[in-house]
Amino acid sequence: MLVELVKVSKFPWSPWLAQVRTPFGETMVRWCGDTTAEPGEYHVEWTIDEDIAWGRNAKPAVSFGAGVRPEGHCVVLRGRLNQTVDGAAVLDFDGVQILLDLADPLPEGVASTWVELFIEREKIALYPYEL
Template identity: 55%
Template sequence: MLVEVEKTAEFPWSSLMVQVRTSFGHTAVRWCGAPDIPSGHYHVEWTIDEEIVWGQNARPADEASSGLEQEGHCVIVRGWLKLTVDGAAVLQLGGDQVLLDVVGSIPIATDGSWVNLYLQRENIALHPYEL
């Protein structure tokens, strides 16, 4: 996915964070590339390093579109959920797929529906790559 990195920030207590803008929202997340990146456009892969528990940090969404919203140190990630036959889940986020680490079970009725994930921003990572 192509994103725009607006600025970077490094804090002694956390990883390198970037303020990123997409076609469906903007937020600050962890950057897993070179630390001295200039602002600009980058192709990235998204990962979510937080266990997903239905009813706690995953709930049905009111809107039927991808989204990113910052709420304090949390990020609300909205995407289309697809359950796999082996009990895993994949979130369709703006055209990209993000594998989710699910704890417990997700109701089968949510397969093919829009969901909100409520995540710590340090647990969302962007991995840049070259085309």
């Protein structure tokens, strides 16, 4: 996914964080690239390092379409939740697939619906790459 890197910051209590803009929102998450990266556009892979548990950190979306926004110490990612044939889950985040680890199987009827994931910002990582 192409994002605009606004800045990379380090606070004493956190890993390196990137403030990024996407076409559907802005937020700050863990940066796994060069800590001296200049502002600009970067292709990144998104990863989530937290098990997804329906009703705890995954809920039905209040609106449709991809979205990202900060909310307290969390980041809210909105996308379409899909389940793979082997029981794993994937968040379709504006055409980008983010593999999810499930704490428990998804409830009946949740697959292929719009959801919001509430994840601590340090547990969402961006890995920049070059095409």
